[in-house]
Amino acid sequence: MRYILLLQQIDTLRISKTEFVTKSYSIWLWLSIIEFILIAILFYLLYNKRKKLAFSDLSEANLKESKNTDIDMDNIMNSIIKSRELYKELSSVCHPDRFVNTSKEKIANDIFQEISKNKRDYKELSLLKERAIKELDLIFLITIKRQNYKISDIYRLST
Amino acid sequence: MWYKIIQIIEWFGDMADRYKLIRDFNNSAKNYFISGKAGTLLEAKITWGDSAYRHAFSKFMGSGFRIKALSGKYMARYELIEIGNIILNNEILVRKLISLGWDTLEVQDNHGALGCKWALKEYANIGGFLNN
Numbered sequence: 555m556r557y558i559l560l561l562q563q564i565d566t567l568r569i570s571k572t573e574f575v576t577k578s579y580s581i582w583l584w585l586s587i588i589e590f591i592l593i594a595i596l597f598y599l600l601y602n603k604r605k606k607l608a609f610s611d612l613s614e615a616n617l618k619e620s621k622n623t624d625i626d627m628d629n630i631m632n633s634i635i636k637s638r639e640l641y642k643e644l645s646s647v648c649h650p651d652r653f654v655n656t657s658k659e660k661i662a663n664d665i666f667q668e669i670s671k672n673k674r675d676y677k678e679l680s681l682l683k684e685r686a687i688k689e690l691d692l693i694f695l696i697t698i699k700r701q702n703y704k705i706s707d708i709y710r711l712s713t
Numbered sequence: 714m715w716y717k718i719i720q721i722i723e724w725f726g727d728m729a730d731r732y733k734l735i736r737d738f739n740n741s742a743k744n745y746f747i748s749g750k751a752g753t754l755l756e757a758k759i760t761w762g763d764s765a766y767r768h769a770f771s772k773f774m775g776s777g778f779r780i781k782a783l784s785g786k787y788m789a790r791y792e793l794i795e796i797g798n799i800i801l802n803n804e805i806l807v808r809k810l811i812s813l814g815w816d817t818l819e820v821q822d823n824h825g826a827l828g829c830k831w832a833l834k835e836y837a838n839i840g841g842f843l844n845n
Contacts, residue, residue, distance in 0.1 A: 604769055607767055607768050607771075608768040608769065608834045609768045609769045609770060609811070609837075610768075610769040612769065612770075614723070617770065617812035620805075620809050620811070620812040621727070621730060621809065621813060623805055623808075625734065625803075627737045627738055627740075627741035628741055630738070630741070630800070630803065631742060631745045631750075631751065633799045633803075634751070634755075634795075634796055634799050635745065637799065674795075674798055674799045674803075675803070
């Protein structure tokens with residue numbers, strides 16, 4: 555009799571254990587579903603936020619060319635170190651006011667505009683310096699400037 | 714499926730390009746400092762960036778491009794601004810920075826954590842950007 559009772563107790567224990575396992579299974583299932591929904595909502599919000607950001611209308615293909623361009627780092631370093639000085643020198647020497655009522659007034663205007671546009675690009679400024687030497691005959695002026703003459707002297711000599 | 718694989722390969726390519734740009738800048742700055750042409754040694758590195766400056770191509774962690782003075786003479790505030798302006802005036806470089814996932818340009822002196830920062834998206838010249 556005792557043996558039968560013991561068997562019955564074991565059976566009831568087994569049943570309760572399986573019930574517990576199925577219950578725990580269902581809890582984990584619901585939890586994973588909730589997690590999945592939360593992740594989906596977060597992705598949706600992130601996607602929407604990204605849509606509102608700048609350049610969201612551009613595709614990756616638009617950027618491909620920009621990605622593949624080579625950057626002249628030496629020019630950047632030169633610009634950081636020397637462009638300020640070169641700009642000052644060129645803007646004072648090539649100023650259009652120095653060429654008023656001369657045949658070079660228009661060229662000087664063009665060059666000065668270019669100088670102002672590229673005031674932080676050393677490479678462009680160097681090219682403009684060469685152009686100014688060629689078109690405005692500034693070789694003489696620049697050599698004088700190197701010998702520490704005053705700008706007024708340069709002006710007098712150029713005219 | 715293939716499109717996703719290409720995207721993953723491109724992502725790794727972008728990372729390589731990012732580090733190449735940083736390495737090129739640092740090498741150039743080092744050469745100029747060693748040869749005596751530059752009075753300050755500059756170093757570029759990737760930082761977190763500013764979340765207010767984000768754009769659609771910003772990288773999640775590492776959207777800041779910081780140029781920091783490491784040694785040499787002290788840099789005045791106007792010099793920091795000048796360095797920033799030189800970078801921002803170079804339209805090709807700005808576009809490249811944006812396309813590689815940077816959104817913030819930071820310039821810092823070697824003393825203290827204060828510096829200047831700019832949002833790259835404001836200097837990208839959107840009209841030209843779309844046409845290219």
